[in-house]
Amino acid sequence: MSMDLTLDGKGLIPAIAQDSESGEVLMLGYMNPGTIKRTMEGTQVWFYSRSREDLWHKGEVSGNYLNVVEIWTDCDTDTLLLKVKPDGPTCHTGVVSCFFNKITAVPTGYKKVTQDSGILDDLYATIQERKSSMPEGSYTTELFRDGIDRIAQKVIEEAGETGLASLRENRDNVVNETSDLLYHLLVLLSEYGIGLNEIWNNLADRQK
Secondary structure (H helix, E strand, C coil), X not given: CCCCCCXXXXXXXXXXXXXXXXXXXXEEEEECHHHHHHXXXXXXXXXXXXXXXXEEECCXXXXXXXXXXXXXXXXXXXXXXXXXXXXXXXXXXXXXXXXCCCCCCCCCCCCCCCCCCHHHHHHHHHHHHHHHHCCCCCHHHHHHHHCHHHHHHHHHHHHHHHHHHHHCCCXXXXXXXXXXXXXXXXXXXXXXXXXXHHHHHHHHXXXX
């Protein structure tokens, strides 16, 4: 059955992995359209790593893959349930499930995740997917194939056009050229393997 899924502001959807035989909840990950497609077209689970800001083939390092049996969504279509057969322990600590810390008292502290612009994260995720799959007919694919010299040239070109648009006091052009500049900057960061979290952290350090 085909249906529309509801993504969050960063273009992601939470996905719960559950052992199809024991019913034990193994882990929570996040997926984007690219990893959903790879998972459904293959036999194993792919997630989107928010820390690495890249596609993540679960088990690619440990060999403990999650083999897909069924995929379900909840009533709001904003959460996925992946029923899987694990090849080994799911948690990177070596235990079966990531949920092994029992909370018996009210937490004494909380970690707050820094919020940033969701549209940039979404666009960067799309660029990362293009870099991985290199679809024909994609402008992003062409940039990656041309290499860093071409990408850097486009960043310089778009920066110049943004500056010229501002000097001409054309507000609409400033918006359009800034969008072009941001896109090409994200392609540049992807080519260098620099995630947006590094940029957010660098900007946060400058506020101290």
